[in-house]
Amino acid sequence: MPSPNQHLGKTGEEIAEQFLQAQGYRSLAKNWHSRYGELDLIMEKDSEIVFVEVKLRSNLSFGHPEEMVSYTKMSKIKKTAEQYLDREAGREKFWRFDIIAITLKGHDLDIDHFENVIQE
DSSP: OOHHHHHHHHHHHHHHHHHHHHHTTTTEEEEEEETTEEEEEEEETTTEEEEEEEEEESSSSSSSSGGGOOHHHHHHHHHHHHHHHIIOOTTEEEEEEEEEEEEEEETTTEEEOSSOOOOO
């Protein structure tokens, strides 16, 4: 049985996927694993692959959701994305890393989309 945090994370991923689909993105994969870690969402828009890290918080007591993506986490995301490109997509594709930060405010959601957050 999933923990409350796992349930919250899954909910955040579903919200983020719907948000991105409404913006014209197409879903390629969810929770894609490699030995380095997991990619929450892999989307595509305009022939560009977008690796999406989703962070959802029920309040801001510990900071904004996007602040929870550390340098170590970004490094793992990058290595995992490289594995995906090698296995599934090919290196010739254009790609980037985004963060979807979701904050619950009662029955409302605050969704922020940060594009291209990891630079070479």
